[in-house]
Each structure stands twice: as C-alpha cells, then as structure tokens.
Amino acid sequence: MKRVYFHRDSKREAEGTYDWLVDEVKELGEDLKNEDKESLEDEFADVLAWLASIANVLNIDLQKAALTKYNNRCPKCGQARCICSF
Numbered sequence: 001m002k003r004v005y006f007h008r009d010s011k012r013e014a015e016g017t018y019d020w021l022v023d024e025v026k027e028l029g030e031d032l033k034n035e036d037k038e039s040l041e042d043e044f045a046d047v048l049a050w051l052a053s054i055a056n057v058l059n060i061d062l063q064k065a066a067l068t069k070y071n072n073r074c075p076k077c078g079q080a081r082c083i084c085s086f
C-alpha cells in the first residue's frame with residue numbers, strides 16, 4: 001500500500017484519508033445485508049487498504065501495531081482462546 005499509494009495519501013493527510021476509511025466501512029456495513037461473498041471480499045479489501053493508508057501517513061507500522069497488541073492472544077485476558085465475558 002505504501003509503495004503504491006503513499007505519494008497520494010500523504011497529500012491527503014490522515015484526516016482526509018480517514019474520511020475515505022469511514023466511507024468504506026459504511027459500504028462494508030451495507031454489504032453485510034446481502035450474501036454476495038465476492039462483493040464482501042471487495043469491501044473488506046477496501047477497508048483494509050484505507051486503514052493501511054492512514055497508518056502509512058502517520059508512519060505507523062500497522063503489522064507491528066497489530067502483533068504487539070494481538071499476537072495470538074487476547075489483550076484483555078491474555079489467553080490464546082479468549083475467555084472474556086461479553
């Protein structure tokens with residue numbers, strides 16, 4: 001994502017890029033109502049792409065951030081298979 005889009009995302013800055021992420025999350029939410037798996041996969045890809053773009057603009061290593069918090073365990077209960085109550 002960084003190689004392909006950073007030159008554009010950096011001009012839009014984090015807040016402008018966040019607006020795109022919000023739009024894509026809304027589209028994913030709308031798509032949850034139908035059962036077209038291909039369309040859902042497309043929306044998931046868009047949400048992930050915009051999330052990565054914001055991280056890149058803010059110079060945050062998204063993979064490192066995710067693994068630091070969720071490295072094969074629940075960050076709340078510390079278990080590999082979450083036992084937190086809802």
Ligand SMILES: [Zn+2]
Pocket residue numbers: 074075076077078079081082083084
């Ligand atoms: Zn848990």
